Every structure is written in C-alpha cells, then in structure tokens.
Amino acid sequence: xxxxxxxxxxxxxxxxxxxxxxxxxxxxxxxxxxxxxxxxxxxxxxxxxxxxxxxxxxxxxxxxxxxxxxxxxxxxxxxxxxxxxxxxxxxxxxxxxxxxxxxxxxxxxxxxxxxxxxxxxxxxxxxxxxxxxxxxxxxxxxxxxxxxxxxxxxxxxxxxxxxxxxxxxxxxxxxxxxxxxxxxxxxxxxxxxxxxxxxxxxxxxxxxxxxxxxxxxxxxxxxxxxxxxxxxxxxxxxxxxxxxxxxxxxxxxxxxxxxxxxxxxxxxxxxxxxxxxxxxxxxxxxxxxxxxxxxxxxxxxxxxxxxxxxxxxxxxxx
Amino acid sequence: xxxxxxxxxxxxxxxxxxxxxxxxxxxxxxxxxxxxxxxxxxxxxxxxxxxxxxxxxxxxxxxxxxxxxxxxxxxxxxxxxxxxxxxxxxxxxxxxxxxxxxxxxxxxxxxxxxxxxxxxxxxxxxxxxxxxxxxxxxxxxxxxxxxxxxxxxxxxxxxxxxxxxxxxxxxxxxxxxxxxxxxxxxxxxxxxxxxxxxxxxxxxxxxxxxxxxxxxxxxxxxxxxxxxxxxxxxxxxxxxxxxxxxxxxxxxxxxxxxxxxxxxxxxxxxxxxxxxxxxxxxxxxxxxxxxxxxxxxxxxxxxxxxxxxxxxxxxxxx
Numbered sequence: 001x002x003x004x005x006x007x008x009x010x011x012x013x014x015x016x017x018x019x020x021x022x023x024x025x026x027x028x029x030x031x032x033x034x035x036x037x038x039x040x041x042x043x044x045x046x047x048x049x050x051x052x053x054x055x056x057x058x059x060x061x062x063x064x065x066x067x068x069x070x071x072x073x074x075x076x077x078x079x080x081x082x083x084x085x086x087x088x089x090x091x092x093x094x095x096x097x098x099x100x101x102x103x104x105x106x107x108x109x110x111x112x113x114x115x116x117x118x119x120x121x122x123x124x125x126x127x128x129x130x131x132x133x134x135x136x137x138x139x140x141x142x143x144x145x146x147x148x149x150x151x152x153x154x155x156x157x158x159x160x161x162x163x164x165x166x167x168x169x170x171x172x173x174x175x176x177x178x179x180x181x182x183x184x185x186x187x188x189x190x191x192x193x194x195x196x197x198x199x200x201x202x203x204x205x206x207x208x209x210x211x212x213x214x215x216x217x218x219x220x221x222x223x224x225x226x227x228x229x230x231x232x233x234x235x236x237x238x239x240x241x242x243x244x245x246x247x248x249x250x251x252x253x254x255x256x257x258x259x260x261x262x263x264x265x266x267x268x269x270x271x272x273x274x275x276x277x278x279x280x281x282x283x284x285x286x287x288x289x290x291x292x293x294x295x296x297x298x299x300x301x302x303x304x305x306x307x308x309x310x311x312x313x314x315x316x317x318x
Numbered sequence: 319x320x321x322x323x324x325x326x327x328x329x330x331x332x333x334x335x336x337x338x339x340x341x342x343x344x345x346x347x348x349x350x351x352x353x354x355x356x357x358x359x360x361x362x363x364x365x366x367x368x369x370x371x372x373x374x375x376x377x378x379x380x381x382x383x384x385x386x387x388x389x390x391x392x393x394x395x396x397x398x399x400x401x402x403x404x405x406x407x408x409x410x411x412x413x414x415x416x417x418x419x420x421x422x423x424x425x426x427x428x429x430x431x432x433x434x435x436x437x438x439x440x441x442x443x444x445x446x447x448x449x450x451x452x453x454x455x456x457x458x459x460x461x462x463x464x465x466x467x468x469x470x471x472x473x474x475x476x477x478x479x480x481x482x483x484x485x486x487x488x489x490x491x492x493x494x495x496x497x498x499x500x501x502x503x504x505x506x507x508x509x510x511x512x513x514x515x516x517x518x519x520x521x522x523x524x525x526x527x528x529x530x531x532x533x534x535x536x537x538x539x540x541x542x543x544x545x546x547x548x549x550x551x552x553x554x555x556x557x558x559x560x561x562x563x564x565x566x567x568x569x570x571x572x573x574x575x576x577x578x579x580x581x582x583x584x585x586x587x588x589x590x591x592x593x594x595x596x597x598x599x600x601x602x603x604x605x606x607x608x609x610x611x612x613x614x615x616x617x618x619x620x621x622x623x624x625x626x627x628x629x630x631x632x633x634x635x636x
Contacts, residue, residue, distance in 0.1 A: 020338050022360070041586040042340070103583075225634055253634040261627045265421075268359040268619035270586040301586035308626050309579045316543055316571040 001240065002189030004147065005154035005182060008055045012152060015087070016051050017043050019156075021163055024267050031282065033289040036167070038160040041271050041301025045107070047228070048179055048299050049080035049143075052152030056141050057084050059148050065090050070138035072096070072118070072125035074227050075104030076274075076300050077143035082113035093138060095129045097121075101227060103304040121221050122231060144176025145234030154182025156297060158190065166191045168292035171278040173299050174198035174207045174248065175229030177237030183297060184244035198241065198248040199281030201225075201256060206232040208248045211241065225253055228274030228300060249287065251280040259283055263298070272303040319558065320507030322465065323472035323500060326373045330470060333405070334369050335361050337474075339481055342585050349600065351607040354485070356478040359589050359619025363425070365546070366497055366617050367398035367461075370470030374459050375402050377466050383408050388456035390414070390436070390443035392545050393422030394592075394618050395461035400431035411456060413447045415439075419545060421622040438539050440549060462494025463552030472500025474615060476508065484509045486610035489596040491617050492516035492525045492566065493547030495555030501615060502562035516559065516566040517599030519543075519574060524550040526566045529559065543571055546592030546618060567605065569598040577601055581616070590621040 022037045040048035057069065068091030071081050078094040085092035092113040096105060097120040109115055118128040133140050142149065156179065161167060170187050174180040177198075184196040200207050204222035210233055218232035233241065241248075251259075260276035262283075263269045275298045281287070282296060340355045358366035375387065386409030389399050396412040403410035410431040414423060415438040427433055436446040451458050460467065474497065479485060488505050492498040495516075502514040518525050522540035528551055536550035551559065559566075569577075578594035580601075581587045593616045599605070600614060 020340075022338075025362075044343075046586065225630070254631070257627060257630055257634065260630075261623070264588050264623050264627075268364065268588040270582050270588055305579070305582050305626075307629070308623075309575060309582075311625070312543070312575055312578075313572070316575065 001151070001185045004151040005158055005186045005189065008148070008151040009155040009158055011058055012051055012054050012155065015054055016155070018159060019043055021160065022267060022269070026266055031289050031294070033292050033294045035282070035294045035296055036164050037296045037298055038156060039269065039298050040156055041269060041275055041298050045079040045083045046300055046302040047076035047080065048153060048156050049076040050083060051155050052149035052178060053077065053080040053084040053141070055152030056146055056148040057088055057090060060139055064139040067137045067139065068093065069141050070095065070129055070132055071141045071143055072129045073143045074100045074230060076228050076302055078108045078113070079104060079111065079302065081141060082108045082111035086112050093132060095125055097125060101302070101304050103306065104302055107302070122218065142234065144178030144231065145236045147236060150178050150181045150236065150240065152182070153179045154186040157183040157186040160295060160297070161187055161190045164295070166293070167194055167295040169195040169197060169287065169289070170295035170297065171197050171199055171281045172297045173229055173274055173277040174200045175204070175274065176231040177207060177233045177241055179297070179299055180245060181237045181240035185240060188244055195246045196244065197281060197287055198245050199277050200248055200250050201229055201277065202250040202252050204230055205250045207241065208250050210238060211248055226256055226274040226277055228272065229277065247287070249281050249284065251277060251284050255280040255284055269298065270301045270303065271298050272300050275300045319469070319503045322469040323476050323504045323507065326466070326469040327473040327476055329376055330369055330372050330473065333372055334473070336477060337361055339478065340585060340587070344584055349607050349612070351610050351612045353600070353612045353614055354482050355614045355616055356474060357587065357616050358474055359587060359593055359616050363397040363401045364618055364620040365394035365398065366471060366474050367394045368401060369473050370467035370496060371395065371398040371402040371459070373470030374464055374466040375406055375408060378457055382457045385455045385457065386411065387459050388413065388447055388450055389459045389461055390447045391461045392418045392548060394546050394620055396426045396431070397422060397429060397620065399459060400426045400429035404430050411450060413443055415443060419620070419622050421624065422620055425620070440536065440538070460552065462496030462549065463554045465554060468496050468499045468554065468558065470500070471497045472504040475501040475504040478613060478615070479505055479508045482613070484611070485512055485613040487513040487515060487605065487607070488613035488615065489515050489517055489599045490615045491547055491592055491595040492518045493522070493592065494549040495525060495551045495559055497615070497617055498563060499555045499558035503558060506562055513564045514562065515599060515605055516563050517595050518566055518568050519547055519595065520568040520570050522548050523568045525559065526568050528556060529566055544574055544592040544595055546590065547595065565605070567599050567602065569595060569602050573598040573602055587616065588619045588621065589616050590618050593618045
C-alpha cells in the first residue's frame with residue numbers, strides 16, 4: 001500500500017496545493033513537545049479530500065470518465081470530487097444528507113456538480129447512490145473506503161514527513177478512516193517507528209469500538225459537531241487501521257470546540273470542527289508526549305461563517 | 319532609511335516569525351493578476367507590530383530598559399510591545415482607549431503589561447501617556463511615528479520581496495502610516511520600480527486627504543470597523559509616505575468586510591478588519607492590475623471570535 005501512496009503523490013503533486021506546516025510556541029509550552037501542524041485547510045476545496053478525489057478520478061478509464069462519477073458525502077469529499085471532476089471535465093453527481101452544512105452544499109454546486117439530497121442515515125446515502133449507479137452507469141467513488149482515495153489521503157502524511165523529517169507521533173482525525181489509513185501507511189512507510197494515533201469524537205466512536213471488539217460496528221446517524229467524522233469505517237479502512245494504527249483516543253464535543261478556538265484565536269487558522277479533532281486529542285492529555293516531536297494533521301477548514309459576517313456587517317457605519 | 323530596515327532585519331530576524339506567503343487561484347482568476355499575500359496575521363502577537371516593537375526596544379539604553387516603556391495603542395502595537403518587553407524583561411505600560419477590542423486588551427494584560435485606559439480621542443491618549451512619561455521617566459515608543467518602529471515594520475516587505483522577487487505593485491493598509499512607510503522604503507530599496515499603494519478606510523481617510531493638500535490633517539475619533547487604522551499620520555510617516563508612496567486609495571466599510579470574508583471563507587485565514595483593507599483595495603478595482611505581480615500585505619489577525627464560539631458551544635450535544 002505504501003507504494004500506492006508514492007505513486008499517487010507522483011500523479012497529483014503538480015495539481016494539489018503543497019500545504020504549509022505551521023508551529024505554535026504557545027502550544028509547545030503547553031505540551032512540552034515540539035508540535036508541527038500539517039494544514040490541509042489550505043488544500044484546494046478546503047480539505048485533504050481533494051488529494052484522494054483527484055487521484056481516484058485520474059485512474060478511471062476513458063469510458064468511465066465519459067459516463068461520469070457519483071459519491072455520497074456530507075461535504076468535503078463532495079466538494080473535492082466536484083472540483084476534481086470539473087478540472088478533468090467529468091460529470092459529477094453528489095448524494096448529500098439534508099443536514100449537510102449549507103456552505104458545503106453551496107460550494108459543491110458551485111463547482112458544477114449535480115447534488116441529490118437524501119436523509120442523514122448512512123444507509124440511505126449509500127442506497128440512493130447505488131440506485132443512480134445502476135440507472136446511469138456512473139462510477140462510484142466511495143469517500144473513504146476506496147483504495148485510490150486512501151492512497152491520495154496518504155499523500156498528506158507523505159508530504160508532511162518528507163518536509164519535517166521523522167516524528168515520534170502523529171495525531172490524525174478518524175471518520176470513515178480514509179485519512180487515518182493513508183496517514184498510517186505513509187508515516188510508517190517512511191519511518192517505521194512513528195506512532196500513529198487516531199482521534200475520534202466520543203459521539204461518533206465507531207472506530208474506537210470496532211477496533212476494540214475486532215469487527216466493524218457502524219453507527220447510525222451519530223450526532224457530533226465534527227460533521228466530517230460522522231461516517232463509519234469500511235472494510236478496507238478497518239483492516240488497514242487495525243494493522244497500522246497504534247491507538248484510537250476519543251474526545252468530547254467541548255474538547256473539539258476548545259481546540260478549534262485555539263486554532264482560530266492563537267494560530268489564526270480557519271479550521272472546521274473535524275479539522276480540530278486531532279489537536280483536541282493532543283490537548284486531552286491521553287497520550288504522554290514527553291518532549292517528543294508531534295505531528296498534528298488539520299484535515300479541513302470548511303466551516304460556515306455566514307452568521308459571523310452578518311453580525312459584523314450590522315456594526316458597520318455607512 | 320533603507321539601511322535602517324536592513325539593520326532592523328538583522329537585529330530581529332531570529333526572534334520574529336518568518337511569516338508565510340500565500341496565494342489564491344480564485345483571486346488570480348478574479349483579478350487577472352498573480353497575487354501574493356504576506357501573512358503577518360501569523361506574526362508573534364498576531365500582527366506585524368511585533369517587528370517594530372522588538373526592534374525599538376532592542377535599541378534602548380540599559381538605563382531606559384530599567385525604567386520601562388510606555389505607549390498608547392488601540393491594540394496591536396499594545397500587544398506587540400507588551401510581548402517584546404516581556405521577552406526582554408522590561409516593564410511596559412500601555413495606554414489604551416476604552417473602546418479597544420476586549421480580546422486585544424486581554425492579550426495585552428496576558429503578556430504582563432500594565433494597562434491604563436483613556437478616552438478614544440487620539441489627543442487624550444497622547445496626553446495620558448505624556449503625563450506618565452513625565453512622572454515615571456518611561457521611554458515613550460510611539461506606535462507608528464518612531465523611526466525604529468518604521469524600520470521594523472519595513473522588514474515585512476523586505477522579507478516578502480526577498481522571498482517572492484520583484485513585484486509590480488504592493489498594496490498596504492495605512493493608519494498611523496508606520497507599515498506603509500516601512501513598506502515603501504523597503505520595497506523601493508530592493509526594487510526601485512515597484513509601485514506602492516496605501517489603502518485606507520473612507521471613514522478614516524486622513525492620509526488620503528493629508529497627501530492631497532500637502533499637510534497633516536489629523537482626524538478626531540474616526541469610526542471604522544478597521545480598529546487598527548483609526549490613528550492619523552505623524553511627522554515622519556507623512557514625510558516618508560509623501561516621498562515614497564505612489565497613491566492612496568480609500569475603501570468603504572462594506573468593501574473591508576467583503577475582503578475579510580473572502581480571506582476567511584476562501585483562504586481559511588483569520589484576518590482582522592484592518593488586515594483585510596489591502597485586499598479590499600485590490601478588489602475595489604481602483605488600480606488597474608493588468609497581468610501584474612501583485613503583493614498584498616495582511617497586517618494582522620487579532621479579531622474577537624468569542625461570540626462565534628459561544629454560539630458554536632450552544633450547538634453541542636453533551
């Protein structure tokens with residue numbers, strides 16, 4: 001699988017943003033560690049998802065490209081696939097839950113994709129997408145369980161560790177598990193001794209529980225502010241995570257918002273709740289950091305700030 | 319003055335953050351230009367001001383350092399001087415207007431400075447500071463008109479153009495004029511042909527009007543959302559700007575908030591209103607950009623997001 005990440009990187013590196021690595025002396029003081037943030041909120045379409053989407057689409061046959069692609073996603077994969085499809089002139093259909101953030105729906109449509117709504121149940125999403133595949137012959141690009149999606153996601157850690165060198169531990173959010181799978185494969189492929197920690201919301205802790213009992217325990221419609229992490233592990237991500245990830249820790253909703261506020265106020269980074277989960281894992285103190293070199297993956301920055309700006313405009317003196 | 323910038327950079331470069339340069343393909347498409355952002359919102363204490371503050375303090379005599387320093391500032395210079403003084407173990411007293419953003423007051427106190435409040439009138443600020451200078455012998459570090467402050471501010475453009483190479487035009491916000499003075503001196507010192515444009519809120523357009531009539535026309539208590547740009551030009555900044563800046567354009571309050579929203583939503587950068595003013599100048603279309611290489615200085619990111627996070631916490635499911 002590591003070779004697949006390296007190949008994916010060769011394929012996509014000229015198109016994706018090489019996102020910056022940031023540090024915070026405040027956080028280093030708080031933790032006693034040297035922390036490095038890989039800022040995928042600065043990726044095209046606002047999240048790491050663009051890497052996997054572009055990688056997966058570039059592997060399709062000419063016939064598949066002609067028919068178009070479909071996926072189901074609460075938002076970031078939707079936007080990413082829509083943008084990647086637009087860049088390659090491929091038709092994209094996105095099945096989105098009705099409760100997806102408006103800003104993500106708008107951006108997906110803005111990239112020219114066709115949006116089909118479904119209920120917020122993961123089963124319903126998959127059913128709706130499957131019916132359209134059967135009817136129109138679209139290629140289904142699963143948001144996390146597809147191996148090309150995982151390899152693309154792995155390029156985040158590949159690029160990150162190529163830049164900063166060996167790390168002792170890397171914290172990574174886990175929802176469907178594509179990013180965590182790719183991160184574990186890439187990080188350990190480069191530096192076998194690096195520890196990889198998955199961080200998951202307590203309110204959507206299917207990965208934590210699945211790893212514990214040794215089989216996939218999907219969750220129906222979990223309620224967490226980290227909207228990008230509501231999906232459950234799939235067959236491939238479960239297997240890769242079980243083999244390569246050292247530990248999964250869970251964090252409360254309050255810890256997620258606290259981490260997000262730190263990133264906004266202290267580091268001036270617009271990060272969405274899902275993107276702040278890995279920092280929440282660091283700050284939760286569940287993993288002893290000593291004076292280690294710590295990697296923290298910020299997965300995305302697509303958060304709705306419409307209300308904030310409506311309020312700000314009310315303060316304007318004409 | 320250019321040599322002073324170079325010397326300042328030698329003095330401070332190991333302490334200041336070397337802030338990243340960012341780009342936006344969306345903005346490049348919108349403008350037809352190649353735009354580069356120098357992101358001083360990632361500077362220590364959240365704004366470019368730290369550069370000048372650290373430079374000025376490092377030039378004080380041992381006796382001055384022992385007595386302590388004072389300044390008046392609505393916020394960013396306050397925080398910057400407080401932090402620089404803390405790093406050098408110097409006492410700092412900051413005179414702040416009562417209407418300064420709470421988050422800036424809190425940060426200033428957080429760095430260990432003593433805060434003295436005054437009314438929001440620039441004259442009152444200076445009066446209060448002067449009285450304390452006379453009583454306690456503090457060294458007064460003016461937030462913009464001090465030549466060491468200007469030289470420190472000039473290191474932003476110096477570092478920026480050293481990294482990206484020659485630019486055709488640089489947009490820079492103007493309040494008291496320290497950043498604009500330093501930017502013009504540094505940019506033209508490196509590349510004499512670069513055009514330097516100051517951008518100012520229409521609601522605080524003293525620099526625009528002063529340059530037009532050829533003498534300083536200070537403004538009493540201007541009302542703009544760009545709280546960092548409410549102060550007026552001083553003797554040094556007026557002279558340097560008159561000699562080195564090509565044009566000053568003004569932007570409306572709505573244009574400032576629109577630019578800020580673009581930076582947050584599309585570029586994932588937490589930027590304060592004053593920091594978005596230079597982009598507002600670009601987007602206002604007053605300067606013909608053609609296909610030029612355009613530099614845009616983002617001066618700071620200290621904005622109060624407390625309410626946003628209070629609202630977000632209300633959405634949490636425990």
